[in-house]
Amino acid sequence: MARALAALAALLSALCIASTAWAHATLVSSEPADGSVLAEPPKMVQLHFNEGVAPAVIGVIDAAGKARDVAARAVGQSVLIVLPDDLPQGTQIVSYRVVSQDGHPVAGSMVFSIGAVTGTAPPAKSGPLAILIWLARIGVYLGLFVGVGGAFFAAWIGQGLTAGSMISRGALVVGLFSAVASLGLQGLDLLNLPPAGLVTIAPWSAALATSLGPSLSIAIVAMAIALYAWADPGIGIARVLTALAITGVGLSLAASGHAATAPPQWLTRPSLFLHGVAVAYWIGALAPLAAMAHRRNDDLPRVLRQFSAIAIPLVGLLVLSGLPLSIVQLGSLSALTETSYGILLSIKLALVILLLALAVLNRFVATPAVVADYMNTRLLLRSVLSECVLVIGILAVVAGWRFTPPPRASIAPVVTPLSIHIHTDAAMFQVLVSPGRVGANDFVLQLMTGDAALLTAKEATLILSLPERGIEPMERRATLGPDDGYWHVRGVALPQPGRWRMRIEALVTDFQKVTLEDELPVQ
Amino acid sequence: MSKLAPAVILLVAIATAPASAHVTLEKRQAAVGSYYKAVFAVPHGCAGSATIKLRVQIPEGVIGIKPMPKPGWTLEMVKGKYATEYELHGSKLSEGVKEVVWSGGKLADDNFDEFVFSSYLTQSLKPDTTLYFPVVQECEQGVSRWIDVPAEGQAGHGEGSKTPAPGLKLIAKP
Numbered sequence A: 001m002a003r004a005l006a007a008l009a010a011l012l013s014a015l016c017i018a019s020t021a022w023a024h025a026t027l028v029s030s031e032p033a034d035g036s037v038l039a040e041p042p043k044m045v046q047l048h049f050n051e052g053v054a055p056a057v058i059g060v061i062d063a064a065g066k067a068r069d070v071a072a073r074a075v076g077q078s079v080l081i082v083l084p085d086d087l088p089q090g091t092q093i094v095s096y097r098v099v100s101q102d103g104h105p106v107a108g109s110m111v112f113s114i115g116a117v118t119g120t121a122p123p124a125k126s127g128p129l130a131i132l133i134w135l136a137r138i139g140v141y142l143g144l145f146v147g148v149g150g151a152f153f154a155a156w157i158g159q160g161l162t163a164g165s166m167i168s169r170g171a172l173v174v175g176l177f178s179a180v181a182s183l184g185l186q187g188l189d190l191l192n193l194p195p196a197g198l199v200t201i202a203p204w205s206a207a208l209a210t211s212l213g214p215s216l217s218i219a220i221v222a223m224a225i226a227l228y229a230w231a232d233p234g235i236g237i238a239r240v241l242t243a244l245a246i247t248g249v250g251l252s253l254a255a256s257g258h259a260a261t262a263p264p265q266w267l268t269r270p271s272l273f274l275h276g277v278a279v280a281y282w283i284g285a286l287a288p289l290a291a292m293a294h295r296r297n298d299d300l301p302r303v304l305r306q307f308s309a310i311a312i313p314l315v316g317l318l319v320l321s322g323l324p325l326s327i328v329q330l331g332s333l334s335a336l337t338e339t340s341y342g343i344l345l346s347i348k349l350a351l352v353i354l355l356l357a358l359a360v361l362n363r364f365v366a367t368p369a370v371v372a373d374y375m376n377t378r379l380l381l382r383s384v385l386s387e388c389v390l391v392i393g394i395l396a397v398v399a400g401w402r403f404t405p406p407p408r409a410s411i412a413p414v415v416t417p418l419s420i421h422i423h424t425d426a427a428m429f430q431v432l433v434s435p436g437r438v439g440a441n442d443f444v445l446q447l448m449t450g451d452a453a454l455l456t457a458k459e460a461t462l463i464l465s466l467p468e469r470g471i472e473p474m475e476r477r478a479t480l481g482p483d484d485g486y487w488h489v490r491g492v493a494l495p496q497p498g499r500w501r502m503r504i505e506a507l508v509t510d511f512q513k514v515t516l517e518d519e520l521p522v523q
Numbered sequence B: 001m002s003k004l005a006p007a008v009i010l011l012v013a014i015a016t017a018p019a020s021a022h023v024t025l026e027k028r029q030a031a032v033g034s035y036y037k038a039v040f041a042v043p044h045g046c047a048g049s050a051t052i053k054l055r056v057q058i059p060e061g062v063i064g065i066k067p068m069p070k071p072g073w074t075l076e077m078v079k080g081k082y083a084t085e086y087e088l089h090g091s092k093l094s095e096g097v098k099e100v101v102w103s104g105g106k107l108a109d110d111n112f113d114e115f116v117f118s119s120y121l122t123q124s125l126k127p128d129t130t131l132y133f134p135v136v137q138e139c140e141q142g143v144s145r146w147i148d149v150p151a152e153g154q155a156g157h158g159e160g161s162k163t164p165a166p167g168l169k170l171i172a173k174p
Helices: A004-020 A126-155 A165-191 A194-200 A202-209 A212-230 A236-253 A267-296 A301-328 A338-374 A377-404 A407-411 B003-015
Strands: A025-033 A037-038 A044-049 A054-061 A071-075 A078-082 A090-099 A106-114 A418-423 A427-434 A441-451 A459-466 A473-477 A487-494 A498-509 A514-523 B029-031 B034-042 B052-058 B062-067 B074-088 B090-106 B113-121 B131-133 B135-141 B143-147 B165-172
Touching: A025 A106, A044 A106, A054 A078, A078 A090, A090 A473, A106 A407, A126 A165, A126 A212, A126 A236, A126 A267, A126 A377, A165 A194, A165 A202, A165 A212, A165 A267, A202 A212, A212 A236, A236 A267, A267 A301, A267 A377, A301 A338, A338 A377, A377 B029, A418 B029, A427 A498, A427 A514, A441 A459, A441 A498, A459 A487, A473 A487, B029 B034, B034 B052, B052 B113, B062 B074, B062 B090, B062 B165, B090 B113
Parallel strands: A037 A106, A106 A473, B029 B165
Antiparallel strands: A025 A044, A044 A078, A054 A090, A071 A078, A090 A106, A418 A427, A427 A441, A441 A487, A459 A473, A459 A498, A498 A514, B034 B113, B052 B090, B052 B135, B062 B113, B074 B090, B131 B165, B135 B143
16 A cells, blocks of 8 residues: 555656646747847847747748748757748748647747838839839829810810810820829839739729729729810810819829828818819910910910910919928928928929929910911910920929828828727726837827726736737737826837737736737728 | 545546646635645746745635745735635634745746645635636746636636636535
């Protein structure tokens, strides 16, 4: 009996000793460190645990959002993950699920960034894609201003004149193609796809989901209407159609772009609308006028008089609608020369001043000359052709804004922080996530009890995961703000859009914590 | 042989118990209205660091705490008021031990140890529920808080809990 008990005791103690190894593994450190920003892409990631582990599932999601295949291997207490050598700039996520010695799975995620945290600095766009995007943008402008504007001019001022119709129709066709191309290229740019990606639906639906979607859709409809108006449906119908189309030009511009999204929107959107309509009216007239001047059309004096009568208040409108937009976008006078956006605006303004000078010459020298003698068009023709060249230049410059964020954006971020309210019987947490988008985010946690009194916590921890992409929880310890009594976690990388799971653990006493969970939709 | 049978059953129970990576109670079931010897097994330190202090919170309804002194460790009992009065051996108790603290020792990460006290589970505790003893394990570097208690109405621990509080299943007095 005693021997049996002794054996049992030995067995029990052996079990106890064995159980010392039954411990969950914990990530002690990693190389590169969690949250670090590196200049050069690392060759591998090393995860160091407090004990030996076996990798089960190791996933890497790169900054472009692609899941990458990686080789992982356990060496002692570390897991080595060999990274692909073509990781894009931005934040990469390493999500791991390893099996510790007791057979329990242990999961977590760490992030590191190459160059900068995704979303903080837009990756420098260069190469053929950027040039194509720029050219397509110019094409859209040509279609809207030269095409739609030309059709409007022909119907309302020219009274059915066909002079310059080839140019307007050509511009409309170019514009329609460019608008479609613009959409596809924007999609490629958004998803970081190769040109072959255009045959798939992904880039198109991605681009349609941005503000460019409605904007280009309106543009396409406006240009199609203008093209139909050229097909001679009768002057009355043509007038209605071209009026609709030119309204579409204004709407299209007001629906998208840096300026349209700048606050205050009650000012910027209508300004942009008026600006667009006025520009279309003016630019649309240039080609027909040049054509009439070239042919020495005897109707030219009447047309010029009518055009000029509207042109002068119109120039006022252009300046008045352009001025607030510039002020809102620039933020300061020095930005005019110190930022790339400002430099583009300076170039545009210089070209516009030249254009206005030519317009004054037209109005007060060339037009009276033609009105006096309709054969005397040489000066007018030269001046209108110069205007055309300037207009092309201006449109090319304006299309370049696509690539330069306005200084306004860097002065005061317009994004309103994402606000999430979690309320249970036990507690009420108010969470502010700014900017609440892909990239580096600051979290402010306001902890309250169920009846809205301040919840005094010893510690607060933020735990984020993205189950839909297989990203395991990442833990970040919050620090208590000395002044505001809120808990802060700064610079949390949210590298991917999606419905993140957010868990907040507040340690109320040494033995009690309050845990609340909610969804965090990140765009 | 008949004396060995319970031991064999116990052995089987231990062998089939889930491999524990947590601070747990050795005996996970007890009847209300009876004495209970609580044995806390500490299988490892905090992420590799040696344990230097163990604090156990005594839940309401558990009285008559008598910790077992441990060589090399300083024992401390934090007393406080109970929510209600309990009766033990005919005397009314309105206050008693709320927390037991072992400190000053050093338990290496690759060693194992047990921390013991005896207690009385009062009749005020409900059978067929789980009673939790939150434990704070302080180490040379870092702290592990075995304090996660499932939310009301949820059986067991949520999938997310990496640090559950040791639990004791209560049964009716036979």
